[in-house]
Amino acid sequence: MAEYDLTQTIIPYLDRHLAFPLLTHLTETMLFPVEQIIKAQYELTKGTNMVDYSLSLFEQLYPDAEIPPQFAAKRDSVVSTNDRLAQEAQSVLEIIEKPEVAQALRQDKRQNLQYLKDHYGLTLEQITVLYKFGQFQYACGNYSGTADYLYHFRVLSTDSDLNLSAHWGKLASDILTGKWSVALEELGSLRDLIDSRSSSSSSSTANLTGAPGSEVASALTQLQARTWLLHWSLFVYFNHPEGRTLMLETFLSPSYLNTIQTSCPWILRYLAVAAIVSRKASTSGRLRHAIREVVKVIQMEEYQYTDPITNFLKELYLDFDFEGAQRELSKAEKIVGDDFFLGSFADEFLDNARYLISEAYCRIHQRIDIARANGRYSDLSERLNLSREEGEKWIVNLIRDTRMGADARIDLEKNVIEINRPALPVYQSVIEKTRGLAFRTQALGAAMGKAGQIDIVENGTTVGDGDAR
Incomplete structure (x- = not known):
């Protein structure tokens, strides 16, 4: 089943620290030689400050080799840098954690910065050390400390780029410490920030340049950010108690479904499993029909991605081939059991998949x-x-x-x-056929309208993009 393993496909969209759990899981599945996995782990540690962990991996790979001197040199450098940043960060925390300061702070960050500068001589540059120390702690593997420092930094910072980076770092830290409820809140905040940041950036850039190229760049940045968010969210959605239902709501929204189809069709595996295991938990009308929507996307994206899990739904709902669905389910059961995100849902997946076969069989x-x-x-x-x-x-x-x-x-x-199933009334058939038609028409119209609004300022005259060509 190594051919269906997605670890190598997913890791490029993860932070290196998020990749460590996936590689550790591979050593348990025995899909690949252990020596290759340890070598991959060792290569990842080179970009971190986890010197002792890197040294232990080196000793596993080269048990007879002499330990290179750079390990000791890097350890000394990490210790000295940690002491310096910790001292600088502590001086900032001592001020902002004072009760009178906490009471004086307001919603306006600029006003807060001015207050801290006037009363305590604390500048934005000094506050930025909280971000630097949080980033350093993350590189050392101290994820709980990272979350605390990045949280305090975001409360005061007005630097939008660093705040966005701090959001990503806080989400990764919450994931790696297993704080799934906190991570779910952070995930929602980051998703809102990406959407609002992209739209505002696109609008301001277009007003400054008047060229469509700027909007294309902003749309590409938005696509990349959403692609990363889809992969990071798998950790949260498959560990939080309500994660599968929330995953369907997010992934089936037009913007994220378009992202899946455009840049990461392999996410359909996880979307399909979420739809299958959530069949009883779905309460809203749309989620009850989630499998139908997923099957439509699987059919459209079959040329890009396919595996036994997506093939199972295709054989069952498109081809009505029960023998084929049975064969694919046998393979899918093993894939789900070996997958890092899906392993704990193997029994639940099989139980619900059998239900779907039974339901389809009885309806025919x-x-x-x-x-x-x-x-x-x-x-x-x-x-x-x-x-x-x-x-x-x-x-x-x-x-x-x-x-x-x-x-x-x-x-x-x-x-x-x-x-003895009564025949479906004609009007009910029409309702079933047109279900969601208004929503899809609205989404298509919005997409066409956005494409038609790209203007080019030429000779002082604003013309449509199509007219300019």
């Missing part, structure tokens, strides 16, 4: 055998890879726990289930 057939003669399994039990007894229990529970209970009847004499 009007008569289903519970048990066959000569000891053979029922047809549905074979589709689910279950024994006869397990299949019987599964089918009975399926009818009892789902909406099919009103349409199905079990005939114990004949050992069959008879499903």
Whole structure:
């Protein structure tokens, strides 16, 4: 199953510290030689201040080699820099943590900076040391300390670029310390910041230059930021109790769905699993139809990305090939178990995937055998890879726990289930066909309108982009 492993695909979109857990997980799955994984870990540590960890990896790779002197030199440098930055940061914290200062601070950051400068001689340059020390602590692997320093820095800083960087660092620190509720809040704040920053930047740049190229650059920056956010959010969404439902809401929104289709179609694996395991938790109308939307995207992006998980939904809902869905599910079960983000959902995934097969099978057939003669399994039990007894229990529970209970009847004499489903009224068919049409039309119109607003100032006359060409 190494061919379906996405670790090497995902790591380029992660911070190097976020990549360490993925590589550690690979040593447990045994998909790749352990020596290759340790070498990759060692290469990653070269860009950090985790000297002792890097040294331990070096000794595993080269047990008979002499330890290079640069390890000791780097350790001394890290210790001296840490002492200097810690002293500078502590002097700043002693001021801003005073009760009278905390009471005097307001929402206006510029006013706060002026107050700190007038009363305590504290400048923005001195406050920036909190960011530098937080960044240094992150490079050393002290993630809890990083989160604290970056939080205090963001409260006071007016530097938009450093604040955005601090948001990313705070999110990574919360992820690596396992504070999933805090990380979820940080994720939402960062998403809002990326969207607002991109739109404001695009507007101001266009007004200054009057050229469409600036808007293209801003859109590219927005696409890159959203692509990174999609990958980082996987840590949060697959660990927070409500993460899968929230993931569907975010990933199926037009902007992020477009990002997936444009730059990272492999995210469809995680979107598909989230839709499958969230079938019972979905309460809103749109989330109840999440699988349908995911299947449509899988069909459109099949030329870019496919794996047994996406193929399972394709075989089941597009081709109605139950044997093919069964084959793909057997492969998908192993992939989910080996995936870093999905491993803890392997049993839940399999249970819900079998439910989807059962539901689709029962919607197509009007008569289903519970048990066959000569000891053979029922047809549905074979589709689910279950024994006869397990299949019987599964089918009975399926009818009892789902909406099919009103349409199905079990005939114990004949050992069959008879499903008498009333025909769908014409008007209801029309509603089903046009569901979401207004939303998709609105989104398409907005996209076309945005494209048509790109103007070029030429000879003092504003003309449309299309006219200029």
